[in-house]
Amino acid sequence: MGKRLTWYILAGLVLGGLLGWALNAAYDDGGGAGTKFVENIAYYLDIPTQMFLHLIKMIIAPLVVSTLTVGIAHMGGTGAIGRVGVRAFLWFVCASLVSLTLGLILVNLLQPGVGLNLPLPDVAASSGVDRSAFDAAKFFTHLIPTSAIEAMASNDILQLVIFSLFFGVAMAAVGERAKPLLDGLESLVSVMLTVTGYVMLFAPVAVFCAVARTLATRGLGVVGDLAFFMGSFYIGLFVLWAVLLGACYLVVGRRTGLLLRYLRDPILLGFSTASSEAAYPRTLEALDKFGVPPRIASFVLPLGYSFNLDGSMMYMTFASIFIAQAYGIHLDWGTMITMLLMLMITSKGIAGVPRASLVVITGTLSHFQIPEAGVLLILAVDHFLDMGRTATNVIGNAVAATVVARWEGGFDAPESPDHKIVFPSAPAPGADDSFEDYGKPQA
Template identity: 35%
Template sequence: MAIIRQLYVQVLIAIIIAIVVGLTAPEAAVQMKPLGDAFIALLRMMLGPIIFCSVVLGLTHVRDMRQLGRLAFKSLLYFEILTTLGMVVGFIAVNVFQPGAGLHAGNLALNESVTRLSNSASNFTAVGFFLSIIPTTIVDAFAKGEILQVLLISVMVGAALSVGLKKDSAILHGIEEGQDILFRMLGFIMKLAPIGAFGAMAAAIGTHGSGTLLYLGKVVLLYWITAVLFVAVVLGSVCAIMRLSLLKLLRLIREELLLVLGTASGEVALPRLMQKLEQAGCDGSIVGFVLPAGYSFNLDGTGIYMAIAVGFIAQATDTPFTYGQQVAVLAVMLLTSKGGTTVAGGAFIKLAATLQSVRVLPLNGLGLLFGIDRLMATCTALTNVIGNTVAVFVIARWENALDTAKLDAYLAGTAAPVADEAEAARAAIVGAGE
């Protein structure tokens, strides 16, 4: 059947099989974890080079540095507004429904895992965060795979090339050829997506048992409902204002969302999203700058998670947490929520950094959330990916750099699919810069 050949169908089947295996043979399911780890590692390996090529090629079409400054300003303004809205929504939800009230867990001891994670977050400072954006060397940024560092280098190289660059530049031609090769490699890796999703999901179900699926704790349910409402109401309203269809955008990235659902990692979607959004009508310079930057600065799901989590910890440990203190914590979270990777558990580390910074809430409250972090991380990654996809289209529309006819054609299936050969990828890149 033709539908079986669709990647998202294969991933969905793999997730269903993983759930069955995890419930019926948990010990064997746990042994599948390396399959998911290997797939995520392969995709993370592609992040740095793909971001570099996409950003550089996009910025070579920007001849006016004022345009680049305007793009950066609009992007960061949008990121900050949406992330703040996410946190506010999270605080409202946790204050209204109070999922931790009556738990009386004030005497919890720190377990080894929570202690290790909190120690890794204890050195967080604002100055350290901004200095960490600057790599030790250019090579070091790519070796460590730090998105912000790679993005900084990419913007600098792209800006330098855009000033006085010749159309027949051998450097530009080499970068274009390099991106063709990277997209071809990405096509090979994505054929393994069902295996990777199966390994990651099976290991998660096998480790935590049926509770992973049936856990009906108030905080988990509240977080998922809040995130869904945020996407439907807030992001849906943003799309409506910009004359975009949220449902169409969700349909566009359905394969990527299923990958994120199986792996609880937003990074697995980034390489394909960069390629797909260009082919769906967004200007290459917009995609190349906004999407990678959004992975560090536009973390709507992380903001909602952290707001609900700190409120839950306060309620569960019977710690007074006034509205004034909540506003102060929100201000701190606007910084601690930024940066870092988008792999499973990343938001938990940022939460630890927040608690270490404000010291208003007991650190042992992290132990309450550690066991259900996988469920929370999945929702966080899904919300972040949707939020960043919307951000790209919004900024593209704002900059008059969105080809709606191309988007409609892509959704109708008349445009070149993502998995096409390198020539289709190059055509999309050239078309984005025209």
């Protein structure tokens, strides 16, 4: 079903785009009866997409808690957990700096905002983006859930990670007495992955409706108005892909090509839905089939979705400096580097914040006396850019889990597409699980 699902999603993407473009071209009359007709069609097209995203949200909490708790319990103690955590965060910090720096360099090379010469807006003008969540104190207090049930109900990934960390460490400390609970959670992992398979059957329809709705209401005109900015940003994303996969190749070797093959489904799903949540279950399955030990993938991946959003990182520097260029505001390199470091810190507190990238960009603009209303320049095309950011985030987190797995001793053998995740015991110190010891992956 894996290859067929990829083609079905791709078909939904293309057919949805054609339908949306046709509806916009035929009926959108700039605010009249035709526009209202298109808006009504878009309203109904949004229903299947929202149903699919709700199905995804339905499985996220039990999937994250079960896989992460079992993975931590199988690591064999707090020492192993700390080591994996430190290695993951080192990679996250390095990847974030690379993403931000690439965005800074490319936006200055390509200069997509130079020449627009937009008039400065009124000083009281607002972007309309809610910055209430942009608060360091709130972030740190929000880390700790007041209720595990509430964290599950709200699908707060960061709080679920904290709860699962405590729960998994406690299970490892209890030892044999926790085995029945551990067996139950392992069974829950298998059940949730089966449920994930059922949910993904709806993905092509959701993709078709999401793309059709977006193009029907916004049309290709809004893309054309900022085409150079969008094209420049996507060039940046492709460069970032090359850097991330190149770094993965240096650590993992030729097996990087196999990783990219297994990631086709989650990348395409993340791109077409612009939802990291939609791609999470498929990414976890892809890493398992590739051979990343479940105890590593289930630990690093949720952390990555909170702290390692490489595509979003690039977008923050790219969009912030583009807005300054559009208003003719000159920023020297010292100021831009200061902006980069500020984004490096503040972006780590945006997990779970709606339109998180725009929230951080808005706060950054005001700090450097750039009109925050400039966010409105990119708001119209933000959805199309979010598609690329999400796909990049999927690659970045998969690469992070793969690299950490290599640092932790190696990989399991690649599995067939029908394989279910199984959590083995922690590997013996010094064990060599290099890829060369295994045969070719099953077809």
